[in-house]
Amino acid sequence: EPEVTQTPSHQVTQMGQEVILRCVPISNHLYFYWYRQILGQKVEFLVSFYNNEISEKSEIFDDQFSVERPDGSNFTLKIRSTKLEDSAMYFCASTRTVMNTEAFFGQGTRLTVV
Amino acid sequence: AQSVTQLDSQVPVFEEAPVELRCNYSSSVSVYLFWYVQYPNQGLQLLLKYLSGSTLVESINGFEAEFNKSQTSFHLRKPSVHISDTAEYFCAVLFYNQGGKLIFGQGTELSVKP
Numbered sequence: 001e002p003e004v005t006q007t008p009s010h011q012v013t014q015m016g017q018e019v020i021l022r023c024v025p026i027s028n029h030l031y032f033y034w035y036r037q038i039l040g041q042k043v044e045f046l047v048s049f050y051n052n053e054i055s056e057k058s059e060i061f062d063d064q065f066s067v068e069r070p071d072g073s074n075f076t077l078k079i080r081s082t083k084l085e086d087s088a089m090y091f092c093a094s095t096r097t098v099m100n101t102e103a104f105f106g107q108g109t110r111l112t113v114v
Numbered sequence: 115a116q117s118v119t120q121l122d123s124q125v126p127v128f129e130e131a132p133v134e135l136r137c138n139y140s141s142s143v144s145v146y147l148f149w150y151v152q153y154p155n156q157g158l159q160l161l162l163k164y165l166s167g168s169t170l171v172e173s174i175n176g177f178e179a180e181f182n183k184s185q186t187s188f189h190l191r192k193p194s195v196h197i198s199d200t201a202e203y204f205c206a207v208l209f210y211n212q213g214g215k216l217i218f219g220q221g222t223e224l225s226v227k228p
Contacts, residue, residue: 031214043158043204043218056213091158098214101146101165107157 023092
């Protein structure tokens, strides 16, 4: 079965450092998403990406965040200067169509900012 | 406003007892509805979904959910739970013509005790 893979599974970083979270979506999917889950809270939408540009972003996705599809397979989320409150589980998802009826999620990257 | 509410944050039950996890949404447009499950230290897995047609949908492991348009609900049920069903369950809604992002409820922690 196809799957979305995320690396690393866990990352610890110092406050103020830049981090890049990586995702490999399913190969024939065209739409990509990042979601965030702060410990004990609900999963929140961050950003959607299609055709090499951001389709939609939430209020959480401020100037400290950026996304990129640097090649034909990877989809990355960069946080420029991490804050303590960025500590969360970050999920990547991909879908074949914009109507997200078959969204596949990765296993997540747990980011801990110290 | 469009929102998703899971009324119970925690549901403790005994093994082989029935369970219902409640989900309500608010929307002025058509919706697609999903239940995701998150086992401890794992990612999100799609449990079942309602897109159209029969309002009762089932998963392969005995869960079912019924779309009730008049009550704007999509409650998840299982007639007899197992220890292995212990997990966090998230209701998610895709609002038609609102892009491909999923809006998640707060999650319900199902704890099955022997």
